Amino acid sequence: MGGKIFAHRGASQLAPENTMPAFELAYQLKADAIETDVQLTKDRIPVLFHDIRLNRTTNQKGYIKDFTYEQLTKLDAGSWFSKKYIGTSIVSLEDFLKWVEDKPLMINLELKNHKIAYKHLEEIVLEMIEYFQMEERIILSSFNPASVQRLAKMTHIQTAFLTSKRRTDLVEYAQSLGATALHIQYRLLRGNIVEQSRNRNMPLRVYTVNKRRQLLRCFQKKCDGIITDVPHKAQRIRNLF
Numbered sequence: 001m002g003g004k005i006f007a008h009r010g011a012s013q014l015a016p017e018n019t020m021p022a023f024e025l026a027y028q029l030k031a032d033a034i035e036t037d038v039q040l041t042k043d044r045i046p047v048l049f050h051d052i053r054l055n056r057t058t059n060q061k062g063y064i065k066d067f068t069y070e071q072l073t074k075l076d077a078g079s080w081f082s083k084k085y086i087g088t089s090i091v092s093l094e095d096f097l098k099w100v101e102d103k104p105l106m107i108n109l110e111l112k113n114h115k116i117a118y119k120h121l122e123e124i125v126l127e128m129i130e131y132f133q134m135e136e137r138i139i140l141s142s143f144n145p146a147s148v149q150r151l152a153k154m155t156h157i158q159t160a161f162l163t164s165k166r167r168t169d170l171v172e173y174a175q176s177l178g179a180t181a182l183h184i185q186y187r188l189l190r191g192n193i194v195e196q197s198r199n200r201n202m203p204l205r206v207y208t209v210n211k212r213r214q215l216l217r218c219f220q221k222k223c224d225g226i227i228t229d230v231p232h233k234a235q236r237i238r239n240l241f
């Protein structure tokens with residue numbers, strides 16, 4: 001078996017991102033893992049949502065941080081994608097973890113704290129993981145190096161530094177933050193990054209890989225994880241190896 005397939009925001013090419021239909025599909029399509037984004041509401045409830053604003057994927061405008069959880073549950077997070085998904089709601093981290101509890105899926109929670117530095121997001125997320133006792137199945141990631149550093153000091157849960165920025169000492173840098181894994185944008189998959197990560201015992205996962213040619217290259221290079229909107233397509237390509 002090659003690298004693990006992570007359904008990016010769920011099976012987000014087939015259903016509205018970060019919603020239960022997208023997560024359900026990822027599970028049915030036999031993805032190994034689900035990647036999703038965590039932010040905080042005004043009343044500090046962790047919810048799964050990618051953009052800092054509601055505008056693109058709901059019927060409301062404004063920042064997610066300015067709405068209470070109760071207000072957010074009333075929004076439609078599905079109809080932007082297709083009429084078929086009218087009435088689909090924003091999901092809380094708690095409801096997601098309840099759903100995933102009995103399923104053999106790994107979970108990558110991306111703490112979306114590089115544009116808005118949600119205070120204590122790390123603590124709130126860690127407390128919930130502890131409540132569900134899911135430490136072994138979770139990978140925490142962030143584009144925010146300070147958050148990765150904080151997490152590494154607070155927990156033994158696998159923590160990944162996420163980046164799209166090129167630098168020659170990337171693996172070393174991620175390790176210096178205390179990260180145990182590195183999640184890179186596909187364009188950074190060059191040079192000897194695979195060897196470097198292997199030498200330093202850092203799992204290397206790549207996002208967001210949707211094209212056949214790119215998927216083939218990731219499996220050929222034996223990346224540890226491939227974060228993709230099309231887990232079904234990734235499965236077919238992995239089966240070629």
Ligand code: G3P
Nearest residue numbers: 035037110162183207227
């Ligand atoms: O976790 C990988 C990927 O999701 C990071 O980028 O913008 O899709 O959250 P983004």
Ligand code: CA
Nearest residue numbers: 035036037110
């Ligand atoms: Ca993400």
